[in-house]
Amino acid sequence: MVQIKVENGKSLYKQTSLLVIGIFENEKENLELNQLDPEILSVIKENSEKEFEGTEGSNFVLHTMGKGPMKRIMLIGLGIKEGFTNEKARIIAGKAALHAKNLGLTEFCIIPFSKTDVDLIEAMSEGIYLSLYSFNRYKTIKKVDSDFSSVTILVNSDESKFQSVVDKSKIISESVNFGRDLSNLPPNDCSPAQLTSFALSLTNEDLIKSRILERYEMESIGLSAIISVGKGSNNPPKLIILEYNGTTDNEKPYLLVGKAVTFDTGGISLKPGDKMEEMKFDKCGGCNVLAIVRAIALLNLPVNVVGIVPSVENMPSGTSYRPGDVIKMYNGKTVEVVNTDAEGRLILADAMAYGIDTYKPKAVIDMATLTGACIIALGANVAAMMGTNSELINKLRKYGESTGEKMWELPLFDEFHEQIKSVVADIKNIGGRAGGAITAAAFLSNFIKDVPWVHLDIAGTAWTQDGTYDRSYNPKGATGFGIRTLIKFLENSNNEL
Numbered sequence: 001m002v003q004i005k006v007e008n009g010k011s012l013y014k015q016t017s018l019l020v021i022g023i024f025e026n027e028k029e030n031l032e033l034n035q036l037d038p039e040i041l042s043v044i045k046e047n048s049e050k051e052f053e054g055t056e057g058s059n060f061v062l063h064t065m066g067k068g069p070m071k072r073i074m075l076i077g078l079g080i081k082e083g084f085t086n087e088k089a090r091i092i093a094g095k096a097a098l099h100a101k102n103l104g105l106t107e108f109c110i111i112p113f114s115k116t117d118v119d120l121i122e123a124m125s126e127g128i129y130l131s132l133y134s135f136n137r138y139k140t141i142k143k144v145d146s147d148f149s150s151v152t153i154l155v156n157s158d159e160s161k162f163q164s165v166v167d168k169s170k171i172i173s174e175s176v177n178f179g180r181d182l183s184n185l186p187p188n189d190c191s192p193a194q195l196t197s198f199a200l201s202l203t204n205e206d207l208i209k210s211r212i213l214e215r216y217e218m219e220s221i222g223l224s225a226i227i228s229v230g231k232g233s234n235n236p237p238k239l240i241i242l243e244y245n246g247t248t249d250n251e252k253p254y255l256l257v258g259k260a261v262t263f264d265t266g267g268i269s270l271k272p273g274d275k276m277e278e279m280k281f282d283k284c285g286g287c288n289v290l291a292i293v294r295a296i297a298l299l300n301l302p303v304n305v306v307g308i309v310p311s312v313e314n315m316p317s318g319t320s321y322r323p324g325d326v327i328k329m330y331n332g333k334t335v336e337v338v339n340t341d342a343e344g345r346l347i348l349a350d351a352m353a354y355g356i357d358t359y360k361p362k363a364v365i366d367m368a369t370l371t372g373a374c375i376i377a378l379g380a381n382v383a384a385m386m387g388t389n390s391e392l393i394n395k396l397r398k399y400g401e402s403t404g405e406k407m408w409e410l411p412l413f414d415e416f417h418e419q420i421k422s423v424v425a426d427i428k429n430i431g432g433r434a435g436g437a438i439t440a441a442a443f444l445s446n447f448i449k450d451v452p453w454v455h456l457d458i459a460g461t462a463w464t465q466d467g468t469y470d471r472s473y474n475p476k477g478a479t480g481f482g483i484r485t486l487i488k489f490l491e492n493s494n495n496e497l
Helices: 038-051 086-102 118-131 159-184 192-200 215-221 224-230 276-298 344-359 372-378 390-403 414-418 436-447 483-491
Strands: 003-008 019-024 059-063 072-079 107-110 150-155 208-213 238-245 254-258 260-264 304-314 326-328 334-336 363-368 383-387 407-409 453-457
Touching: 003 118, 003 159, 019 086, 038 059, 038 072, 059 086, 072 086, 086 107, 086 118, 118 150, 118 159, 150 159, 159 276, 159 483, 192 208, 192 238, 192 260, 192 276, 192 304, 208 215, 215 224, 224 304, 224 326, 224 344, 238 276, 254 276, 254 344, 260 276, 260 344, 276 304, 276 363, 276 483, 304 344, 344 363, 344 436, 363 390, 372 383, 372 436, 383 390, 383 436, 390 407, 390 453, 390 483, 414 436, 436 453
Parallel strands: 003 150, 019 072, 019 107, 107 150, 254 304, 254 363, 260 304, 363 453, 383 407
Antiparallel strands: 059 072, 208 238, 238 304, 326 334, 383 453
């Protein structure tokens, strides 16, 4: 991963292949530009007035011809000053990094886009780190990229304070990319057993303890839903458990649960063939949980967290579970299976009930690519939130605003519980087309007791798909959506619940 350094110094004296300066739309005066050689400044003004107006994401590159220590100058548009946000800084910094890479450069310098503060530097460094991610392990002829090695952020204040922000952003971004790598893996290279191996690689007895429940153990303790969903595949199901203890006292942990269906055909209720290849992304929630645990351990956050990832492959076969089956869940409730393609809520329900019973958490947050109905309701750029604790919901939404990971609450009214009542069992695993994302959450609510709980449906945001907004820091494929938000929440957990 590229190295980002923070230096305290004037841009005029910095040797670099490229100096990036952000310009607001129709900005007439700029302090950084005025430091440049008058001849270069004259050429910039003459050309930029014709070719560059500072519209968001636009750029103008000029060779300095030896008139200064920088070989090139890039003006990059910041858009309207009044509408500038840290999310825009994140996107634009990513665009600058990608353009520098496309120019074949090995390094560049960049000046903070507005008033230099911690949040801005965090956003810009994340944009740079995340935009340079690529998943090309299966390309036999790889694109030859420049040996892109370093970026320098030039500040006019205490560089050590901002360097610590950048260093933290690097750990978080590396963890996002770890989650992206796992999520992007094809099903033939990421069975439940293979995902378990990646999880075990995070084990550090001083910080992260791991435990894997195999099929026979799950059967013996009553995790019947996980067994039922996974029994149609030759790849047996696994329950991955990672425990991170960041405090020395007996503080209750936060429980994170992530759906990891390593491939979802829909089972007996087989999906249509169109875009079924994207169902390798049905493991994104679980991969994100692994990435979050990795990050909080490397950051040494003073919080206790348990990550639980039920992992299965949902396949049609002579041993598959069937529509009409009745499953007795871990907590004793019975579920009528109406559709085997509504498998995610089944494995999440068992995992949450087990986690609550075993670890007595202070709160539960689950992440899952759960329903297409969520995409119909909120599109491909906003995750759905539902749960039992408004304070927790509001905190996650607030942190999502700061990370650019938008989340919106859908109402979990009592009426939705009526839709999942079953004639032959306590509940059924689907409630019809109407309110499909909400009835899925209503189903899950039967398994969380009285613990504060939020469900994040990331079906539209976990990977780039039709309707996804173009963000420089989200290359094609898995996005790692939600990882940065939950890390920020856990980082501030002493001020939370």
